[in-house]
């Protein structure tokens with residue numbers, strides 16, 4: 001049994017607690033449930049109490065001696081950040097392509113010439129499970145040191161059953177050994193592998209008839225994702241794959257309208273996807289359809305920045321009533337970062353989201369995008385004791401002092417797992 005932990009005197013405790021259930025929209029995205037001079041009591045891996053320091057002093061005076069006291073004076077305290085969209089398990093890296101893009105070759109040109117996702121596909125096929133575990137562990141450690149305690153991860157650098165299963169099994173193993181909670185998504189439909197060039201529908205058949213049943217049968221994934229993009233999977237193929245996934249109990253997600261407008265937002269709304277990703281080129285009608293269907297927009301401003309593209313119109317989406325989540329998209333090609341704090345900063349700078357909206361998008365709404373809102377994403381009694389202390393005095397400063405990691409310490413299931421030096 002570990003000692004209870006009492007984090008007290010926080011300059012601001014952003015609880016993200018709310019009476020309303022479900023993903024936050026419009027003005028609710030700005031309600032952070034702030035408590036000044038706040039306290040949170042962690043015990044047995046969960047949150048036992050949240051309130052002002054005065055309230056907790058009254059309630060726990062008899063037990064104060066048995067708790068480890070953490071003085072959070074002058075600090076901001078938030079829930080552990082949630083990253084709802086990553087491709088964290090992959091072999092190799094693609095820094096040469098970064099140079100090529102800066103010299104003028106486009107992301108899709110590189111991919112169509114056999115690089116991009118195909119290059120990582122080859123390197124991931126070649127990597128052993130042990131190598132993937134070692135590389136992914138390093139990335140997860142970096143996430144943790146940026147205050148991220150829950151990470152969604154996709155397969156999709158295999159595109160054959162063996163490698164897709166290898167990626168998903170790596171996630172399953174890391175879920176048991178790494179402090180971060182990993183939430184697995186099957187994304188066999190990330191690209192059409194070269195051996196199926198010209199026979200794309202045959203690859204869709206393979207995904208539906210051979211891969212999905214095994215992935216679902218072994219319970220290796222909760223979500224099913226598709227790269228619905230011109231030159232990758234059409235809306236019709238995407239719909240087939242996602243409907244088939246639903247049949248196996250996998251919840252649909254869609255990489256939609258990233259490079260070109262392609263009806264991805266509309267499709268996400270039509271099939272009831274839990275979230276649609278990217279949306280840089282989503283149509284206004286598509287955004288409105290998502291607001292109606294309750295599909296969460298998972299926006300990836302670091303990807304837009306890294307690809308030197310205009311970011312998605314997060315401001316418009318929130319104003320239209322779409323619940324917005326944000327994510328790193330951590331992957332070797334279009335966004336190699338593991339910094340959710342940077343992503344929050346970019347949400348403000350590039351998408352005109354407010355500092356409060358950015359924090360909601362990186363915590364509670366991000367948890368909703370991966371169906372984890374019952375256990376993470378806010379500081380509420382009974383939830384996992386995933387808490388971050390930030391070396392800033394309020395949530396505005398967290399977004400304003402941009403590009404810096406303000407993490408002071410990270411608590412996962414009530415245990416301190418990272419602490420900044422000094």
Ligand SMILES: N=CN[C@@H](CCC(=O)O)C(=O)O
Pocket residue numbers: 087116117120227255258303329331332333334335
């Ligand atoms: N756009 C498709 N998939 C990833 C990129 C993967 C890669 O380039 O390796 C994304 O979400 O950005």
Ligand SMILES: [Zn+2]
Pocket residue numbers: 085086087255277329
């Ligand atoms: Zn992605």
